[in-house]
Amino acid sequence: MTSLIGADVARTDAESKVRGEAVYGVDYGSLGMLHAKLLRSPIPAGSITKLDVTAARGLPGVRAVVTGSDAPVARGGAVVRDQPLFATSVVRYEGEPIAGVIAETEQIAKRALGAIVLEIDPLLPVGDVEAALAPGARLVHPDWKDYECSLEYPRAGNIACEVTSDSDLRALARIVAQADVVVESEYRAQRQYQAYIEPKSAVARWEDGRYVVHTASQFPFNVRDQVAQFLGVRVSDVRVIGHHIGGGFGAKLDASLEIYAALFARHVGRPVKIVNERSEDLLSCGCRENAIVRLRTSLASDGRILAREADVLMDNGAYSGEVPLMASLPMHVFGQVYRTGLARVNCRLMYTNTAPTGAFRGVSGTYLYFALERHMDECAVRLGLDRRAFRLQNLLQDGDCTLVGQVLDDAGVLAEAFDRVEQVAPWSELMRRPSTPGKRHGVGIAAATWLTNPGPGTVTLKLNEDGTLGLVSGATDNGSGAVTMGVTQIAAEEFGLRPEDVIIQMPDTDAAGYDAGSQGSRTTHIVGRATRTAAAEVREKIFAVGSRLLEVDPADLNIAEGAVHVKGAPTRSVPLSKIAIAAMSTSGPIVGTGSYATPLPSYNPACANGLLFPVFPTPTYHVHLAEVEVDEATGRVTVLRYIVAQEVGKAINPTGVRGQIQGGVAQGIGYALYEGLEIADSRYRQRTLETYRLPLAVDVPDVEILLLEHGDPAGPHGARGVAEPPIVPVAAAIGNAVSDALGKAVNQIPIRPDEILALLSGDDPIRLR
Amino acid sequence: MSTQQSIFVDAIDLRGALAALHERGSDLTVLAGGTDVMVQYLRGDVLPRGLLHIRRLPELKERKFGRRTVIGALTTHWQLVTDQDVLIRHPALAEAAATVGGRQTQNAGTIAGNLVNASPAADLLPVMLVSDGVVTLTSSAGSRDLPVSDFVLGRRSTARKPDELVTSISFERLAESAGEVYLKIGRRHAMEVAIVGLAARLAFDADGNVTDAGIAIASVAPKAFRAQLAEKRLVGTKLDDESMREAGELVRQSVHPIDDARATADYRRRLLPALLRDAVTICRRRAFNRGEATGHAN
Amino acid sequence: MQIELSVNGVPTRLDIEAHATLLDVLRGDLELTGTKRGCDEGECGACTVLVDGQAVDSCIVAAHSVNGCAIETVEGLARARGALDRLQRGFIKAGAVQCGFCTPGFLITLTAYLREHPAPTPEEIREAVAGNICRCTGYSQIVEAVRASIGEEI
16 A cells, blocks of 8 residues: 555545535534524724613623623633723724624514614724834723733833843944935835635534533633633633534634634523624634835945844734734734844834734735845945845855744755746846736745644544544644644554544544644644654553464564555554454553644743744745736736745645645735725725625636755654644745835835835835825 | 504505505505515615515516516525526526525615616616616506616615506516626625626627617616616617727716725726626527527526 | 425425525425535525426525426435435545535536536636635645546646
8 A cells, every 4th residue: 555645635525515515614503592682883982971881781692791790700811811891981992892693583683683782982082003002002901000910011001012132332323324225115015815715603502510612713712711711711611512624724713703602601501502603703804914115224235234224113902912923024024035144123012992913824925925025125225236146145044043033954955946946947048037017027035934823732643443533633634634644654554554544533522632723834744743752652562462473472473555564574463453342351442642842942031022933943945936927007917937945854745735836925915916905094995895805716827836844853743833824934935026026115005006116106105004 | 662662564465555655655665575675674774664465466476478578576686596587588687686695685675675776786677777777666546657767766765656666677678689698796706796797788780780789787876777878889880899999998988986885987897898798699690590599598 | 385396306395484495494394404505695606406307506496486496406416225426426536525514516517518518628627617716725626536537637
């Protein structure tokens, strides 16, 4: 039987999905279920002067109306406890929950929302990061000092988190003053909405003194923890059961509706289901934050980078969640691809009266790399150097250190990735390509270093009496195939089984050990490795039983094709089913466990203040190239060609890997060209999928994929994290390509046709709102 | 639906539909394909007291290709896209219909629905304006005809009386020596509400002079309209650079676009001259190569 | 009010709410949850079903308007005794299914399209699915799935 590692095996849940049988979070229901809807603030900031739910409570079919006074805990939050479940005295963003109606049907609940009397005295909203910083700005959280933190970090007033590098400012000033060339630019990015096709939902019930929550979550254990925190119970008083996820991309890592469903279920003593409509999902989602990045690079005329300074303003939104960790990212991004010389980084994450921002594949990396790579192009152009050559000159090499003091042993892969792209798309040829009449042709290149999230996972394997393998873990497959391909193939390979003989059920926080969720491309790497550890234990037990049955030394046995064989005498074998049954009456049922968390690479903790996210474990390296055509009449951009060179360690399933790269690039194209959450007066201008445009099949080219497979010794079969980073350099590559096409700097995400037309006609650039 | 008892009428023929409208037209929202009405209803933008379902009406599904083309109100976008006679006589109408949403929208949405919804961005409307579109409105009292330009009054507003139904729309077919086109500007390559929509129909003589010009633009005003000054400027010319430039300027000056969630007013104004140039150039090419297949000019 | 329709070949009579959409009826009354709700405004195509052979967004079709019609949903694609059809098999093989939430809508749109155009080019396939959004795959493997299902080289 050929190896499953590196095989294009179909994912084990594909059949149920094409039949329409897979049960997603929104499909799940419970007997006797009631339905809830949330009353959400219609304005971004104000004091609640009246909230009267009496009329709503009295409507036929309404079981209960719940408000802030029913919330067990005043405030919760992952990093700082700044967020109430319901707004009580003030509202801080449009869409903030104020009350919940639980009724017999969704229709009744929705109608009852209209019967709630709500009066809010508007306050002038703190609309954006610059307004939040302005002297005398109103505080979004006047009581910020009283908020509990699990660990302290720099925050004050509207600054939700601040990270400042420890830099020699005098030396820096000297370098800047003496440098041959200093390039300074500003880059802006709007929010991006994850827009998973399955809206968020949750079903909960109160049973035997515990909350039981059903949800399509990427991170059931996190949902468990957040439900427990907000409802004031122990984590073991909450059980979370996962279901198929209709897309998450980071937005379904945090608890959202689950907490409300749980609270409501206990309140009414019946199971409660709550589902977001698309418009409210968009409004309340933790989107990728909008940001302003200012970079200043000091250069020698021969192309050496002497110093690099970065000042970043990120929009936290009204409540923090885990976004304070994002404030650390500039310290990583600005020093882990190119040498920087002396560096200074400051990042401020600002409270504003907008929806709390959150995690979306690539997090802040997508705009930080945009800024970095646009800046590299601008530096090269200013120096009169070739943009690619300038990059190669300054690339990190094996053993170089990042700004946080992390050593990148294999940073030389970056140069290799550039080479691989060069082989299929010679740069000098692309530079010579002429434009067709009425169009402008442009090419852009971008590189990135990304991580594999190190969070812990654990797997228990059990050998079933029929010779199949049960795999118990809290891991989730958010669609990436990490579980239904990666982990499955790794497990099956250990015992010579077919993938369909590895039985994996939906995560259950009661039954499975802790898993850090489908984020940061960790699952195949971490859970795959834990699987191999568990498999080693199971194999040992199998060999112990097998050695008795076959009367040989355990060392003389191997496992292949679902059976134990004597080495060198393959006809002497016992199927695994017999082993399992034999074990019952001797050593007991055969199980094995394995746990893993990536040991963190060392770094310099004194490198900066406020560094909540200290290192980039199991790094991967990426080079993207984009070739575009800009229409001079309409300003529209067509991506003609897109190439990705990506270090994956080992492609456990090439079709799956391809799907992640193609999909990530498509999301990046959406980010760069089509999507854009404009905020005006603290409100989103785009409210539904009609105006928030996701890329369609006619908008996305086929990506050319070049895989580099330098195995990570710590990874299962050498696998590194694959799925998150393909989105990270896309806006950078496209931004560079469009700027090249126009001969003008395009420094805002999304790149808009009206901005392009303005640049083409020589007007001032249009400042994004 | 509102909390009071709602009225439903599932009409099976025109007579029945008109009788219902005669009796309680002001309480009834007419529902054909529903691709606009249902979206608005689900959003809460409209709260109909009753629905008149006209999807079945056989009388509204015919198409006649005589001296004028008569298209039944319930003709779907997809039918316009695929009907061979429409493709020959009204290529721009087929072209415009092909840009309305995706296949799902085109299967359900109707020509009359697009017209009566009267979105400022409605794709079929500019084409109707350059094709001498005339709306036939029928009530139990009889029929009347109204030029499309008089039928659409403004954003989401038409001259249809509560007891009337749009039963058909008639057009002048494309002449032998003429070419027409519909160009649509959006962000993505499909499923767009037009940022600007431009329909043009130009007729030429054997020497290549423009003998007649129709240019209509959507999404730059509360309703689509004909750019008459630009049209006049082009008649009698051979579409030389100077004439096209001046016509482009005239078009740019004639529009009153707004900033909205899709695009800025400035953007809309900026791209109009080039859009006009493209449109009239295509019209000439098509006029002189009548065998040329139309594609989506999106 | 009462409606009668055929759903995947099964004659069905239902008492429905006046305001119900076809999607409400399929997922609620009939518990056929294979058809998905993604946007409630006919933008994403996750709710696509066939009504008398034509692909429509069921989230914006009034249920009473399909009285007397034949509805086909994803649950009806697999043949009798459950064997997957060629398109479904193509999707599985080509990696066109990731989270799978958009998959029923794509399968239905493509089923109707392939009945009319049995041998589309990749460009034609992309145009045919312009009304279906996928957020996971970036579409390439969906195009390949269709090509594989009609026996063409990927």
